[in-house]
Amino acid sequence: MSLATIRNNRTAQAALGLLTGIAFGFLLQKAGVTSYDVIIGQLRLTDFTVVKVMLSAVLIGMIGVYVLKSAGIAHIHCRSGSIGSTVIGGLIFGAGFALLGYCPGTAAGAVGTGALDALLGVVGIAIGAGIFARLYPILASTILNRGTFPAETVPELLGARPVVVVAGVAVMILGLFWVMQAFGL
Amino acid sequence: MIEWFTMASWSPYLAGAGIGVLIWTVFVLSDHPLGCSTGFSSTAGMVEAGLSGGKTREMPYYRKFVPCIDWYWVLIIGIVLGAFISSVLSGTFVMVAVPPFFAAAVGPDAAFRFAVALIGGILVGLGARWAGGCTSGHGISGTLQLALSSWVAAVCFFIGGILVAGLLFGFRFP
Numbered sequence: 001m002s003l004a005t006i007r008n009n010r011t012a013q014a015a016l017g018l019l020t021g022i023a024f025g026f027l028l029q030k031a032g033v034t035s036y037d038v039i040i041g042q043l044r045l046t047d048f049t050v051v052k053v054m055l056s057a058v059l060i061g062m063i064g065v066y067v068l069k070s071a072g073i074a075h076i077h078c079r080s081g082s083i084g085s086t087v088i089g090g091l092i093f094g095a096g097f098a099l100l101g102y103c104p105g106t107a108a109g110a111v112g113t114g115a116l117d118a119l120l121g122v123v124g125i126a127i128g129a130g131i132f133a134r135l136y137p138i139l140a141s142t143i144l145n146r147g148t149f150p151a152e153t154v155p156e157l158l159g160a161r162p163v164v165v166v167a168g169v170a171v172m173i174l175g176l177f178w179v180m181q182a183f184g185l
Numbered sequence: 186m187i188e189w190f191t192m193a194s195w196s197p198y199l200a201g202a203g204i205g206v207l208i209w210t211v212f213v214l215s216d217h218p219l220g221c222s223t224g225f226s227s228t229a230g231m232v233e234a235g236l237s238g239g240k241t242r243e244m245p246y247y248r249k250f251v252p253c254i255d256w257y258w259v260l261i262i263g264i265v266l267g268a269f270i271s272s273v274l275s276g277t278f279v280m281v282a283v284p285p286f287f288a289a290a291v292g293p294d295a296a297f298r299f300a301v302a303l304i305g306g307i308l309v310g311l312g313a314r315w316a317g318g319c320t321s322g323h324g325i326s327g328t329l330q331l332a333l334s335s336w337v338a339a340v341c342f343f344i345g346g347i348l349v350a351g352l353l354f355g356f357r358f359p
Contacts, residue, residue, distance in 0.1 A: 007216045010255075016214055017256035021263015023207050024219070024321075028264070029271035030192070031200030036284035043343075043350035044357055049197045054324055054339075056201025057208065061329035064209040074212040078327070079317050081334025089315025090323075090338045094345015096308025098353060099301055101284065103320035103342075104221035104313060107306070108261045112268030114280040116295075117287075117302040122225070124306020129222060130229030131307065132314035136246035139315070154331040165331055177198070 003073070025109045034109035036101035036117070043098050048185045052177070059173045066166050076153070083147030100124070193275045208326060215256055218330070220322025221264070222313035223257040226250050229310075290354050316341070 006012050025034075031053045032038050041047025068074035097103055100121045102110050107125060110118035132139075151157035155165045179185075189195075195203075211219045230252025234241040241247060272278040282295035291297070313319040316338045318327055324342060327335025351357075 003213065003216075006214055013215060013256045014254070014259050016211075017259040018263045018266075020207065020211055020215075020219065020256075021260040021265075022267035022270070023263075024204065024260070025264035025267025025269075026271040027195075027200045027203045027207065027267075029268040030195040030275075031197050031204075032194050033197075034268050034272075037286040040284075040286055040350060040354070043346040044354060045347065046357060052197035053201040053204070054320070056198045057204035057325045058329045060202045060205025061208040061325065062205075062331070064205065065212050065329060068209060068212060074209075075216060076330050077216075077218055078330055078332035079334055081317065081332075081337060086316050086334045086338045087341050089312050089317065090341025091312070091345040092308055093312025093316055093319065093338075094342045094347075095349045096305045096310075096312055097320075097342060097346040098349035099305025100309055101287070101302075101305070103309060103324075104225055104261075105264060105319065105321045107309075108221070108264040109268035112265040112270075113272040114278050115284070116280060116282045117284065117298050120299045120302040121306040121309070124303040124308075125222070125225045125310035125313070126228045126232070127303075128307040128310020128312070129226040129314050130233060130310075132311050133226065133229060133233075133244060133246040133250075136244070140245070144315075149333050149337070151333050154333050154336060157333055162331065169331070 024105065025112055028106055028109040029113060034102075034106050034113050034115070036110070036115065039103075039106065040098070040101050048180055052180065055173045055176060059170055062166055062169060066162060078152045080152050081149045082145055084143040084145060086149070087147075088143065096128070190271075190274050191276070193277055204325065205329070208329065217256075218322060218326030219260070220257065220318055220326060221261065222310065222319040222322060223250060224259075224261040225310055226314055227252040227255070227258045228261075312345075 028034050032049050033053055038049050042050035065074055102118055102121050104125050107118045107121040155162045208219050230247045283293050283298045323335040323338035328339055
């Protein structure tokens with residue numbers, strides 16, 4: 001069975017989605033980030049668990065995905081962004097993140113650990129996504145394309161080869177880990 | 186080996202690295218990033234289609250992101266299951282209405298916490314679709330691909346989150 005067969009088989013993809021979710025939920029819970037207190041601790045800069053989890057995932061994920069890409073097994077899927085979409089949407093998300101204390105993935109995980117407030121959170125997230133779908137035509141013609149970013153990827157922006165940027169980001173992440181350990185964060 | 190599964194928590198570095206490896210498998214076997222807000226968009230579209238009929242599927246956004254039970258939708262079900270399994274194995278599963286920090290800082294009223302969670306959730310869902318992804322789609326999957334929009338989005342998630350958490354609970358400078 002080739003990779004293309006698996007990628008195009010709807011049943012296989014549904015099974016993979018479920019298995020990926022189980023592994024992801026398991027890891028999020030073990031990492032501690034399905035807890036409201038841990039996430040709010042990150043936003044109050046008193047607990048750096050969320051940043052450690054995210055940057056570790058980025059470090060390992062980035063190196064692996066770029067190796068797989070150079071072997072021709074994986075493709076890069078980047079979306080372009082803009083001030084009107086990425087920055088404004090990101091700030092709205094951030095405000096909600098602080099009120100809810102979970103993001104979409106960790107809210108689902110928190111439901112699995114018995115957090116009843118996260119149940120209201122996931123209902124809210126679906127309502128918010130539905131509101132965006134309703135507003136989409138008007139937002140698309142007014143705000144979303146304002147201030148389109150000059151490049152899709154960081155290497156493109158810097159005019160550097162991806163391998164150089166991968167190495168630079170890896171060094172930056174390891175440096176941040178060192179700083180967090182040195183300051184006891 | 187079994188004690189790994191029953192431990193209450195793992196090092197955040199180790200769990201994060203595990204998420205990184207998991208994302209390799211998604212790129213290889215499914216040829217797309219791991220994101221969580223798409224499944225919520227599908228849920229919204231399917232609920233709306235069920236309530237108001239066929240016109241929902243004609244909406245421009247749902248023609249772009251077709252609401253259906255696909256990889257992204259079952260991913261969310263899987264996350265609930267995975268976190269449930271992990272918390273039961275480690276003996277930390279417990280039904281809680283008001284998280285300890287919220288109870289101490291704001292009060293133990295469950296109805297108030299539920300209202301705040303619902304409003305926060307609406308902003309999270311709106312903002313995630315507005316920005317084109319959430320903490321997993323942009324914050325992890327996008328940044329690791331070196332997508333410029335994802336690095337900007339991740340910084341904005343934390344700027345907005347740190348500002349609003351500071352306004353709600355007081356800024357605390359170490």
